[in-house]
Amino acid sequence: MSGKGAGAGAGPGAGTDAGPDASAPGDPATLLVAVLDRLLPPHGDLPGAGGLGLAAQILPERAEGVLAQLPAGFTALAAAEQTAALAAVEQAALAAFALLLKFAYIAYYRDPRVMARIEQATGYAARPPQPLGYELEPADPTLLDVVKARAPHYRDTREVTR
Amino acid sequence: MLVIGAGAAGGALTWRLAQGGLRVVCLEQGGWIDWAHDAPTSGYDWEVIRETSRHPNPNVRCHAWDYPVADADTEIKPMMWNGVGGSLVHWGAHFPRLRPSDFRVRTLDGVADDWPLDYYELEPYYDLNDRMVGVSGLAGDPGNPPRSPRQTPPVSPGRGGSIMARAFDRLGWHWWLPDIAINTEPYGGRGACNNCGPCDLGCPQKARVSTDVTYWPLAIGLGAELRSECRVAEVTVDEHGLATGATYFDRDGRLLHQRAAAVVVCANGVGTPRLLLLSQSKHHPNGLANSSGLVGKRLMHHPTGFVTGVFDEMLEDWKGNFSQAIVCQHFYETDLARGFVRGFQMQCIRAGGGPVGTAVGQYLAGLPWGEEHHHRFAEQFGRTVSLTVTSEDLPEETNAVTLDAELKDGNGIPAPRLHYRVGDNTKRMIAWGVDRAVEAFQEAGAKRIVTQQLVESAGFHFLGTARMGDDPADSVLDRWGRAHDCANLWVGGGSPFVTGAGLNPTSTIMALALRTADAILATAKGREVAG
Numbered sequence A: 001m002s003g004k005g006a007g008a009g010a011g012p013g014a015g016t017d018a019g020p021d022a023s024a025p026g027d028p029a030t031l032l033v034a035v036l037d038r039l040l041p042p043h044g045d046l047p048g049a050g051g052l053g054l055a056a057q058i059l060p061e062r063a064e065g066v067l068a069q070l071p072a073g074f075t076a077l078a079a080a081e082q083t084a085a086l087a088a089v090e091q092a093a094l095a096a097f098a099l100l101l102k103f104a105y106i107a108y109y110r111d112p113r114v115m116a117r118i119e120q121a122t123g124y125a126a127r128p129p130q131p132l133g134y135e136l137e138p139a140d141p142t143l144l145d146v147v148k149a150r151a152p153h154y155r156d157t158r159e160v161t162r
Numbered sequence B: 001m002l003v004i005g006a007g008a009a010g011g012a013l014t015w016r017l018a019q020g021g022l023r024v025v026c027l028e029q030g031g032w033i034d035w036a037h038d039a040p041t042s043g044y045d046w047e048v049i050r051e052t053s054r055h056p057n058p059n060v061r062c063h064a065w066d067y068p069v070a071d072a073d074t075e076i077k078p079m080m081w082n083g084v085g086g087s088l089v090h091w092g093a094h095f096p097r098l099r100p101s102d103f104r105v106r107t108l109d110g111v112a113d114d115w116p117l118d119y120y121e122l123e124p125y126y127d128l129n130d131r132m133v134g135v136s137g138l139a140g141d142p143g144n145p146p147r148s149p150r151q152t153p154p155v156s157p158g159r160g161g162s163i164m165a166r167a168f169d170r171l172g173w174h175w176w177l178p179d180i181a182i183n184t185e186p187y188g189g190r191g192a193c194n195n196c197g198p199c200d201l202g203c204p205q206k207a208r209v210s211t212d213v214t215y216w217p218l219a220i221g222l223g224a225e226l227r228s229e230c231r232v233a234e235v236t237v238d239e240h241g242l243a244t245g246a247t248y249f250d251r252d253g254r255l256l257h258q259r260a261a262a263v264v265v266c267a268n269g270v271g272t273p274r275l276l277l278l279s280q281s282k283h284h285p286n287g288l289a290n291s292s293g294l295v296g297k298r299l300m301h302h303p304t305g306f307v308t309g310v311f312d313e314m315l316e317d318w319k320g321n322f323s324q325a326i327v328c329q330h331f332y333e334t335d336l337a338r339g340f341v342r343g344f345q346m347q348c349i350r351a352g353g354g355p356v357g358t359a360v361g362q363y364l365a366g367l368p369w370g371e372e373h374h375h376r377f378a379e380q381f382g383r384t385v386s387l388t389v390t391s392e393d394l395p396e397e398t399n400a401v402t403l404d405a406e407l408k409d410g411n412g413i414p415a416p417r418l419h420y421r422v423g424d425n426t427k428r429m430i431a432w433g434v435d436r437a438v439e440a441f442q443e444a445g446a447k448r449i450v451t452q453q454l455v456e457s458a459g460f461h462f463l464g465t466a467r468m469g470d471d472p473a474d475s476v477l478d479r480w481g482r483a484h485d486c487a488n489l490w491v492g493g494g495s496p497f498v499t500g501a502g503l504n505p506t507s508t509i510m511a512l513a514l515r516t517a518d519a520i521l522a523t524a525k526g527r528e529v530a531g
């Protein structure tokens, strides 16, 4: 793992002898905001997941496995360096990283501002599937022309004796 | 009569018995869902609920109604629901029938075993069940035996399904609009589908069939008693080895006994062998009805390969029932030149998921985080179509349900353990099928094609764990679903299946359950069914 600055491509913070987060400064909430901004960076006019204030929606136990592995000074790193440090943590702590990522995605795509953006871009309505459902366009009436024209071709067994 | 399990088989069978005038009590370990107030798709958190408390894997959702399933020794993880309606609470409702050849695989293809009945014997029960629950679709598929008119018109294939249909046509592969147990128009006092998508979270319109909204209200109306949140611990027997009823834990944790003249176990392909293995006695030292040693063995799934095409065009893949847009059974029958025996179906499905599902990954892998993320989301969301390679598994005795030595459920009852490896024939079949699906997506013009050789979470269909047969030495049940070793014990569900076929099993499970009910009724009226 990237502790003791051995992380692949880790930035200057990792290059110091600071080790993993046991000695890292910064409160977990601030750290999580920075992490979320790298996982789901700003997009168009929307800030990243951290800037959207989604850190508060993530239970501490779902983030701590990742935060504990970050190099000291993570928040002060440039974006590309933070990304590299996170990639190293992902390598070293796959399960903890996957847990945080899943709940980061859930918080992000459940956010009304993100939902509104998706609606604008794709037409996917920013509402639950029920009770309105969706209009599914009817099939082209000619769609079945080829298959309907085939003769019966299943393997019949009426004459088959065991 | 005592029925254990209120799922697909238990619901259909209890209705038929009650209609025939028998007094039936059903014990079901889970409870009811009130669809008017508890439909996850009506809230903004539906995708979170899908990943957590309504996950189809009982080991993930860990509901009080569930029992845990030891799954370290299986390549395919278990998916089910434990409550009134059974796994139909989660299902996709694709409703194909077995094909005639499925009942004769030994005679036709020299593998596995023939069933002790054939398609034509089951056909009236398929028809009866279709009328009872309501099936949308289109009769007249030349690739299958003629079928009675479907109760409601077919579901629209949507944009993605139509693109794949045209591609299949160009390749000369036969396809059809599938039978789906979802109302496209009101039927049976239930509403019509409004194409909301995540059928697996249940249907507040009650358009999608599950027995809690179809057979159970009718059965209860006829006098059947359904006791929910009552978990059976053991089927009890008398000094002659005949079933006397069952002991069960009620919702307050009290251990009670229900007496019965006959017992029908409909606890699904995992719960049924578990219960039979738990029910050991002097007459049945290796578990109830297990003199053949086959209870729990020959577990079959439908090992599934999965191929997804991502298209440039916006396909609105969130619209419409997820499980099925069109179905292709072109490669269903044996052609040894392909390098394997038997075959598979390709279900064309709309499995894109909502935004959370797209990002987290469901059938398709999740999206990468970081700078690439938003681009990948835009490229993929709403623009996918998938093809399953739903393969026919062959029965092997090493694939089995046993009792776990340590793991227990909330009542302290030993949990089942799954032992399962995908066989070589099946692996070759899936690999070949995945190549065909890739070919279809290339023909259809997909921009990116993603393949998976085995979907780990496709453990929906548990088959073969108490097989039917004529010979008590190599089968657990007779041709009616009655135990060879215990004249008043019957089994419904996927367990009686002799072979797995290469398609979804539930219309057959329900048809068999109705047929078993008729055999029970005949027996109860002193008209023994022929052996």
Ligand SMILES: Cc1cc2nc3c(=O)[nH]c(=O)nc-3n(C[C@H](O)[C@H](O)[C@H](O)COP(=O)(O)OP(=O)(O)OC[C@H]3O[C@@H](n4cnc5c(N)ncnc54)[C@H](O)[C@@H]3O)c2cc1C
Pocket: B004, B005, B006, B007, B008, B009, B010, B027, B028, B029, B030, B056, B079, B080, B081, B082, B083, B084, B085, B086, B087, B088, B090, B091, B092, B093, B094, B095, B200, B230, B231, B232, B233, B266, B267, B268, B269, B271, B272, B275, B323, B460, B461, B462, B492, B493, B494, B495, B504, B505, B506, B507, B509
């Ligand atoms: C996500 C998902 C999608 C699916 N999609 C499809 C599809 O598109 N098409 C298709 O054909 N099939 C599909 N299936 C499979 C289908 O749901 C099953 O084939 C069907 O429900 C099996 O019927 P059954 O009666 O054997 O068991 P179930 O319906 O599972 O019912 C068994 C019942 O027994 C109860 N039980 C078990 N043990 C005990 C006990 N000890 N005491 C009391 N009660 C007990 C359980 O709680 C449960 O309610 C799907 C399943 C899942 C999970």
